[in-house]
Amino acid sequence: MTEPARTYSAIAGLPFDDEELESKLVWIFGSPRTGSTWLLEMLCHPLAPRRDEPLGFTWPDGWEGQVPAVAVDEFLISAHLAPYQGRVIDIFETPFPATLNGLFQRRSSYAFSTEFADVWRPEARRLTLVRLYAVIERARRAGLDVTPELPVVVIKEVNGSHAADLIMSLFPRSKMIFLLRDGRDIVDSLLDANSPDGWLTRTGLGRGGFETDAERFEWVRDTCRNWTARVNVCSKAYKSHDPELRRRVRYEDLLADTPAQLTELASWIGLPGDESRIDAVVEAHSFDAVPDKRKGKGKRRRAATPGQWRESLTPDEQRLAMEIMGERLTELGYAADSGGA
Amino acid sequence: MTPKASSSYSPTAGLPFDDEELESKLVWIWGSPRSGSTWLLELLCHPFQMDPKSQIGFKWREGWGGTVPALPVNEFQIGAHLAPGIYGDSAGDATVEDDGGTVLPRTLNRVTDYFASYAFSDAYADVWRPEARRMTLVRLYAVIERARDAGLSIPPELPLLAIKEVNGSHAADLVMPLFGRSRMIFLVRDGRDVLDSIVDANSSGGWLTKRKWGPTGFESAEERLEFVRENARKWTARMNACTAAYEEHDPKLRVKVRYEDLLADTAAQLGELERWLGLPAGPKRMESIAAQHAFEAVPERGRGPGKLRRAATPGSWRDGLTAAEQDVANEAMAETLAELGYER
Numbered sequence: 001m002t003e004p005a006r007t008y009s010a011i012a013g014l015p016f017d018d019e020e021l022e023s024k025l026v027w028i029f030g031s032p033r034t035g036s037t038w039l040l041e042m043l044c045h046p047l048a049p050r051r052d053e054p055l056g057f058t059w060p061d062g063w064e065g066q067v068p069a070v071a072v073d074e075f076l077i078s079a080h081l082a083p084y085q086g087r088v089i090d091i092f093e094t095p096f097p098a099t100l101n102g103l104f105q106r107r108s109s110y111a112f113s114t115e116f117a118d119v120w121r122p123e124a125r126r127l128t129l130v131r132l133y134a135v136i137e138r139a140r141r142a143g144l145d146v147t148p149e150l151p152v153v154v155i156k157e158v159n160g161s162h163a164a165d166l167i168m169s170l171f172p173r174s175k176m177i178f179l180l181r182d183g184r185d186i187v188d189s190l191l192d193a194n195s196p197d198g199w200l201t202r203t204g205l206g207r208g209g210f211e212t213d214a215e216r217f218e219w220v221r222d223t224c225r226n227w228t229a230r231v232n233v234c235s236k237a238y239k240s241h242d243p244e245l246r247r248r249v250r251y252e253d254l255l256a257d258t259p260a261q262l263t264e265l266a267s268w269i270g271l272p273g274d275e276s277r278i279d280a281v282v283e284a285h286s287f288d289a290v291p292d293k294r295k296g297k298g299k300r301r302r303a304a305t306p307g308q309w310r311e312s313l314t315p316d317e318q319r320l321a322m323e324i325m326g327e328r329l330t331e332l333g334y335a336a337d338s339g340g341a
Numbered sequence: 342m343t344p345k346a347s348s349s350y351s352p353t354a355g356l357p358f359d360d361e362e363l364e365s366k367l368v369w370i371w372g373s374p375r376s377g378s379t380w381l382l383e384l385l386c387h388p389f390q391m392d393p394k395s396q397i398g399f400k401w402r403e404g405w406g407g408t409v410p411a412l413p414v415n416e417f418q419i420g421a422h423l424a425p426g427i428y429g430d431s432a433g434d435a436t437v438e439d440d441g442g443t444v445l446p447r448t449l450n451r452v453t454d455y456f457a458s459y460a461f462s463d464a465y466a467d468v469w470r471p472e473a474r475r476m477t478l479v480r481l482y483a484v485i486e487r488a489r490d491a492g493l494s495i496p497p498e499l500p501l502l503a504i505k506e507v508n509g510s511h512a513a514d515l516v517m518p519l520f521g522r523s524r525m526i527f528l529v530r531d532g533r534d535v536l537d538s539i540v541d542a543n544s545s546g547g548w549l550t551k552r553k554w555g556p557t558g559f560e561s562a563e564e565r566l567e568f569v570r571e572n573a574r575k576w577t578a579r580m581n582a583c584t585a586a587y588e589e590h591d592p593k594l595r596v597k598v599r600y601e602d603l604l605a606d607t608a609a610q611l612g613e614l615e616r617w618l619g620l621p622a623g624p625k626r627m628e629s630i631a632a633q634h635a636f637e638a639v640p641e642r643g644r645g646p647g648k649l650r651r652a653a654t655p656g657s658w659r660d661g662l663t664a665a666e667q668d669v670a671n672e673a674m675a676e677t678l679a680e681l682g683y684e685r
Contacts, residue, residue: 005355008479012355017345049458056458077460079449083425086434100421100431109391109398111419111480119483123476127469130352131460134468205427 010122016133016150018126022173025132026069026154026269029164029234030179031227033189035251035304036158038285039179040071042262043154043271045281049073055138066145068271069152070135077128078160078167081112088222088229095229097162125170152269161230164237174245175269178238181251182334183227183325184309184318189302190223191216191312197298220317224324231328250333252306258282352471358482358499360475364522367481368411368503368618371513371583372528373576375538377600377653378507379415380634381528384611385503385618386413387630397487408494410620411501412484419477420509420516423461424448433511436578444673446511446578474519501618510579513586523594524618527587530600531683532576532674533658533667539572540565540661541651562663569666573673580677599682601655607631 011018026043028036040049047057049071057071085098096102104110112120132153140146157167158179168176193200200206210216238246247268254261259278266273283289287304294301313321322329322336330336353360368385370378379391391413392400399413426434427449435447445451450461457464461473481502489495507528509516517525542549545558559565587595596617603610608627615622632638636653644650662670671678671685678685 004358006357007355008357009355010479013347013349013351013353015346015348015350019345051456051458054457054464056456056464071458073458074453074456075458075460076449076453079425079427080422080460083421083431085431086426100418100425104416104418107393107398107416108396109393109413109415109417109484111417111422111477115396116480116483120476120480123472123479127472127476128460130350130472131465131469134465135458 010126014126014130014133016129018129019173021129021133021150021153022125022171024150024152025171025174026152026177027164027167027171027174028154028156028158028177028179029161029168029237030158030177031161031181031183031186031230032158033186033193034158034179034181035254036156036179037073037300039177039249039254040073040154040156042258042281042285043265043269044069044071045284047071049156055142056135059144064145066147067139067151069154069269070139070146072132072135072153072155074159075132075155075157076160077131078157078163081124081128081170082163082166084162088225094232095225096232097226097229099162101166121170128170152271161234164234165240168237168241172242172245176238176241176246177265178234178246178248179251180231180248180332182306182309183224183231183329184313184321185306186227187220187223187317187321188309188312191220192298192302193300194219195298199298199300217317217320220313221320221324224321228325228328231332255304255306258286352475356475356479356482358478360478361522363478363482363499364474364520366499366501367520367523368501368526369513369517369520369523370503370505370507370526370528371510371517371586372507373510373530373532373535373579374507375535375542376507376528376530377603378505378528381526381598381603382413382415382503382505384607384630384634385614385620386411387633389413391415397484397491401493406494408496409488409500411503411618412488414481414484414502414504416508417481417504417506418509419480420506420512423473424450424509424512424515427452433508433575433579436574443581444574444578445581446575448511448515450515470519477519501620510583513579513583514589517586517590521591525587525590525595526614527583527595527597528600529580529597529681531655531658532573532580532678533662533670534655535576536569536572536666536670537658537661538651540569540666541646543568562665566663566665566669569662570669570673573670577674577677580681584677584680604653604655607635 005012028039030036037049046063047059047067047070049056050058051073056073082099082101085100085103087098088095089098101112105114107113108115135153136146136151192198194207195201196209198206201208210219238248247265249261259282262282263273263278266278287301290301296302326336347354370381372378383390388405389399389401392398393415398415425448427447430447433446436444437447437451438444453459454461454463456462461469484502485495485499541547544550550558559568587597596614598610608631611631612622612624612627636644636650639650675685
């Protein structure tokens with residue numbers, strides 16, 4: 001038991017400077033199937049995200065270099081701070097993800113109510129920082145050469161994008177990468193992942209295919225709405241964030257000129273960005289470097305070819321996608337055509 | 342380490358209250374929705390009435406100046422945050438079987454806890470658990486502070502906080518170990534009556550349908566049967582999570598309350614609970630509270646089929662569920678019903 005403090009402090013007893021750590025965080029938001037793991041790996045090279053390893057990542061045997069950035073893959077804090085309710089709701093005709101917070105925020109007794117936001121927000125921030133600091137501490141203990149000042153921590157949170165607005169508002173000193181990809185290619189990629197032999201099906205989280213065309217059509221509709229809702233939340237978070245601390249990255253641009261894009265990002269984040277290093281990182285993580293048996297149809301790494309939706313979505317599905325996603329796609333700079341439809 | 346940093350980490354530094362004392366004042370109500378949990382909360386926290394849109398979540402008679410026995414926290418839902426659903430499931434909506442075949446809620450934690458990088462992973466449990474406990478305590482302490490600010494007479498020592506968390510019951514086995522000094526009320530009701538009540542609430546004209554929270558009615562008998570099947574499984578999963586929490590909790594700090602017993606002799610059951618909690622439990626007070634919160638005291642327009650307060654009649658499922666629905670319910674619930682002392 002400790003004696004109660006005279007005054008409350010949400011940052012007392014932290015073995016790190018909370019503002020400094022916050023400024024070292026780089027959040028990757030957007031959508032799954034946008035190359036987010038690829039980007040995480042490049043930013044944190046040579047650390048390789050491995051979720052089931054004790055630290056959540058590994059590094060090459062005998063490597064003794066200084067850690068540029070620590071990788072946190074699928075942190076999923078967003079799922080805890082704003083539990084997604086599995087559906088999209090329209091707010092003034094704009095789709096947004098339904099969260100528990102949205103449903104209950106006006107009920108004072110709800111843990112995360114608006115009425116008590118001044119109470120839970122600093123504590124939610126603290127919990128997140130303490131948890132992330134532990135990654136740095138354990139990396140040090142594991143013998144990695146981590147700089148005395150806090151290193152950059154890159155957090156892949158695309159599967160928590162439904163809560164990007166809440167998370168970014170808790171960490172205004174952190175950096176935000178809004179990773180974009182043509183939503184139609186995302187639908188196409190998810191269709192493949194949910195096929196009977198798709199990787200998502202094999203993990204027990206996929207649909208295992210569709211029994212009828214109508215069922216597939218409805219699934220495409222839901223997936224298009226989900227994408228739009230996620231992009232809406234991320235856009236909201238992005239617009240409210242300090243312009244110097246945010247970057248919008250298009251998967252297609254990253255793929256087209258990876259060294260240039262990565263150099264720009266590394267410089268912004270404060271990571272080593274000399275040409276030879278960038279070239280080595282890009283080469284090590286290129287699609288061509290993935291062994292053949294680990295890429296292709298039904299695999300996590302499928303094609304790395306923008307525009308595949310034109311071949312795989314039916315004309316009706318392409319029209320539906322445009323109907324739902326069209327406005328956002330145009331805003332984000334994607335061709336507002338409906339392919340072969 | 343930077344100048345602003347503390348020399349050593351403490352998850353309880355900077356708290357304006359004794360964390361262990363506050364923890365010992367928490368009374369969690371777990372079980373299942375539609376088991377009389379709001380009624381029990383109001384009985385324990387009389388004279389407070391739940392008022393979700395008021396500043397602290399409850400109200401009291403104007404001019405009331407008594408000492409607060411226990412503060413209510415209705416639908417806290419911390420369970421839904423500490424153990425959310427996975428990739429689009431609402432918390433507690435999906436189920437999974439463990440290696441022994443026990444049906445349990447399918448939560449993100451249960452499916453993902455082996456990913457070290459996941460915020461609430463097993464590998465980092467020693468990190469997130471004390472902070473999740475702290476966040477919860479700070480949030481609950483604010484209720485006491487605001488009740489004081491609102492002019493309520495609260496004793497200098499911390500009052501009890503009764504937390505209705507039946508809608509977070511899928512996470513009972515995660516939340517209770519965080520608060521080993523707190524009390525646990527495991528509120529049970531015949532699962533078939535729970536189902537009957539849920540079917541009524543989700544039928545056309547039902548109170549959940551009116552709020553657009555449910556399936557908004559059933560188009561066919563098959564659809565309704567499927568709904569019964571899913572909810573029977575959900576009830577079983579929730580009860581199994583609560584049972585696991587109950588079995589692990591200090592026997593002196595836990596009690597199992599059957600809705601049917603509470604209904605049959607409210608004053609006696611309430612008296613027992615109040616004594617266990619250290620609250621005033623004189624027979625006259627118990628009789629008075631029981632009478633004020635009795636089903637019969639609810640105005641007629643506020644009760645009946647389709648309403649939040651429906652019938653308060655154990656065994657309604659025999660008439661409310663069809664024979665096929667009863668079979669489906671019994672199939673999914675039989676083992677858990679028997680464990681909880683309900684006959685087939």
